[in-house]
Amino acid sequence: MFNQTFDSSLIRRIAIVGSGLSGLTAAIQLRGLGHDVTVFEKSRGPGGRLAAKRVTGGSADMGAQYFTSRNPDFLPFLHKFAGPESFGPWEGRFGFQTNADKRESFPQETRYVGIPRMTAITRALSGHAHVVTETRVATLARNDQSWSLFSTAGSHLGDFDAVIVTAPPAQARDLLADSGLDALASHLDDPVSRVLPCWAVAAHFPVSPWPHHEGMRCKHPALFWVANNSSKPGRNDEGQWWVLHASPAWTEDHVDTPAEEVAEKLLAAFRETTGFDTGPDEVVTHRWLYARSEGGEPPGHLWFPEYKIGLAGDWLSGGRVEGAFDSACGLVAELTTLPTTQ
Numbered sequence: 538m539f540n541q542t543f544d545s546s547l548i549r550r551i552a553i554v555g556s557g558l559s560g561l562t563a564a565i566q567l568r569g570l571g572h573d574v575t576v577f578e579k580s581r582g583p584g585g586r587l588a589a590k591r592v593t594g595g596s597a598d599m600g601a602q603y604f605t606s607r608n609p610d611f612l613p614f615l616h617k618f619a620g621p622e623s624f625g626p627w628e629g630r631f632g633f634q635t636n637a638d639k640r641e642s643f644p645q646e647t648r649y650v651g652i653p654r655m656t657a658i659t660r661a662l663s664g665h666a667h668v669v670t671e672t673r674v675a676t677l678a679r680n681d682q683s684w685s686l687f688s689t690a691g692s693h694l695g696d697f698d699a700v701i702v703t704a705p706p707a708q709a710r711d712l713l714a715d716s717g718l719d720a721l722a723s724h725l726d727d728p729v730s731r732v733l734p735c736w737a738v739a740a741h742f743p744v745s746p747w748p749h750h751e752g753m754r755c756k757h758p759a760l761f762w763v764a765n766n767s768s769k770p771g772r773n774d775e776g777q778w779w780v781l782h783a784s785p786a787w788t789e790d791h792v793d794t795p796a797e798e799v800a801e802k803l804l805a806a807f808r809e810t811t812g813f814d815t816g817p818d819e820v821v822t823h824r825w826l827y828a829r830s831e832g833g834e835p836p837g838h839l840w841f842p843e844y845k846i847g848l849a850g851d852w853l854s855g856g857r858v859e860g861a862f863d864s865a866c867g868l869v870a871e872l873t874t875l876p877t878t879q
């Protein structure tokens with residue numbers, strides 16, 4: 538255990554695990570405050586669940602579909618660091634089915650998307666941070682007053698005064714437990730149980746399969762959401778790409794079902810929902826084991842001063858894109874208002 542007394546002005550080198558919106562937000566803000574920040578990302582590129590898959594003629598958003606902005610700091614942050622060209626409003630009709638053939642509109646609200654794909658935002662943000670991709674942080678090892686980070690391959694990734702973990706709860710818990718930090722890992726037991734999986738399918742149709750909505754929350758037991766990805770700004774697809782998200786319960790029941798079979802079943806559900814009988818000519822799938830958090834009273838972020846380890850992410854602040862931003866801002870604010878000793 539670290540000595541409980543430390544000088545927060547000595548937090549110079551900060552490691553951030555994860556380059557989703559929360560990790561990049563924290564990195565940019567902390568760098569702006571003069572810290573030396575390195576972001577480690579296990580995937581090939583930054584973005585996390587702001588994700589898109591390349592498809593013929595463009596890309597399809599497989600994770601977050603859109604985001605809202607209630608925090609007055611969020612859009613100015615995106616304008617400044619991602620650039621106004623990387624996102625914009627998604628105009629359209631959005632609603633939910635109340636039964637098989639009745640639908641109601643979502644509340645009026647501006648819904649934003651990345652242009653030309655969701656990852657455009659995080660790609661642009663990552664230009665303001667030092668991001669090391671294809672590097673999974675496997676363990677943190679205490680080193681007097683700092684932490685040594687090690688990759689899955691056993692490489693020493695550097696020494697840091699503080700560590701911020703922005704991975705989804707299950708991955709954050711594994712990292713802490715594998716580092717012998719069981720007291721911290723135990724904070725994640727309940728959040729882990731609240732994260733829901735989601736099978737995602739993107740399907741291309743030569744003609745419009747559903748004229749009524751650009752995005753619709755479905756009543757079907759297998760389907761949670763369907764959206765016309767091609768209706769988002771800057772896509773310019775020939776024909777239409779639609780994204781289908783399975784319901785959490787259906788995904789749990791089919792978590793190990795082969796992707797092709799999942800696509801067939803979700804497309805059958807799409808046909809039942811829309812009445813459109815023509816099959817797609819191209820399909821891609823993605824399985825999210827950790828898609829969204831539900832329930833619980835999120836504390837916003839977690840900071841363990843005696844360890845100099847913080848946790849941030851959407852799951853600590855409402856489970857959405859904007860929550861990821863809020864969570865990172867809250868943690869950075871706490872770090873910067875720390876007394877010089879505690």
Ligand SMILES: Cc1cc2nc3c(=O)[nH]c(=O)nc-3n(C[C@H](O)[C@H](O)[C@H](O)COP(=O)(O)OP(=O)(O)OC[C@H]3O[C@@H](n4cnc5c(N)ncnc54)[C@H](O)[C@@H]3O)c2cc1C
Pocket residue numbers: 554555556557558559560577578579580583584585586587599600601602603604605672673674675703704705708709712735737782825827828829849850851852856857858859860861
């Ligand atoms: C199918 C789906 C639909 C969604 N729809 C919406 C929506 O319409 N609107 C909305 O607001 N939100 C939506 N969300 C939620 C939204 O995507 C998330 O709230 C947000 O993107 C989370 O950002 P984050 O930075 O907290 O986490 P993430 O984006 O998950 O970032 C965490 C990062 O950590 C990395 N990582 C994990 N472990 C390690 C490790 N050990 N070492 C290095 N890197 C690691 C991961 O690869 C990942 O890049 C959806 C999510 C999914 C999956």
